[in-house]
Amino acid sequence: MYLLDNKYYIIRIGDFATNGNKKILYSLFSICLCLEEYISVKSIDCFSIMIGSTIVWTIIEYILSFTKTRVIKPMYVTNYSGDKIKLNKHLGIFLQGFQEGGVVTTFGLYFGDRLFNIKYLIFFHLFIGYIVINMIMKDNHNLKTLKKLKKNNNVSNRQINTIPSLGIMGYITIYNVKTLYYNQSHFLRQLKMFFVMIYVCSIWSLIAYYKEFRKVKIYEKNENNQYISKNINYIDTIFILGYDVIFEIGIAYLTFYNWFIL
16 A cells, blocks of 8 residues: 555754744734734634644654654744844744644634625735745745755754554544534534645745745555655655645644634
């Protein structure tokens, strides 16, 4: 079975995981969205999903760090003088959890609820434009910079088709489908949140791939049970990055809606 026999990797290159400035900026933006929602419609749904998903992801990051499943590199903030200031490890893990959980879910729920409002739709795309411009302007595109990043170990490889990973993702999918079946009045709201998350993350992944911040790798098992590197084509890239966006972000993050909104 190719899904389990072969090894599919997502390779991340760059300083996004160690850039505290961006994480603080996106976190503050998420808090502003929550405040605007509370002031305008007296709802705390965005606050609930932001806080809940941030706590869960921070715990996950601590577990990954403690078990050394993921090596948490030091996080830095850069001041106006260009000096880098190293953040406390615990603060760095919290910001990582906030970015991975709170920012994405808040963005998805807030703009999903306002998907057909032209004013918010314009604001939504202005922020996406900011993300795109910010990524395009980063000078990781040239070969010298990429070699420097690799030399500094700013490269992470993650296999997406391990049995534990696929098992957890399968369980989450079944859980969300079952929960939605018993709460069908929330279908449209979850669908819009799902659409916003995969829309934004698809654009981010596309730019990251173009700028070579993110790559994919496949090792195929031959008849001698040896793993041979495969030449990657566009179909392979779409398959691997699409799985990451649709399942590991879109479907997985709907769990936070079911936990903290229902």
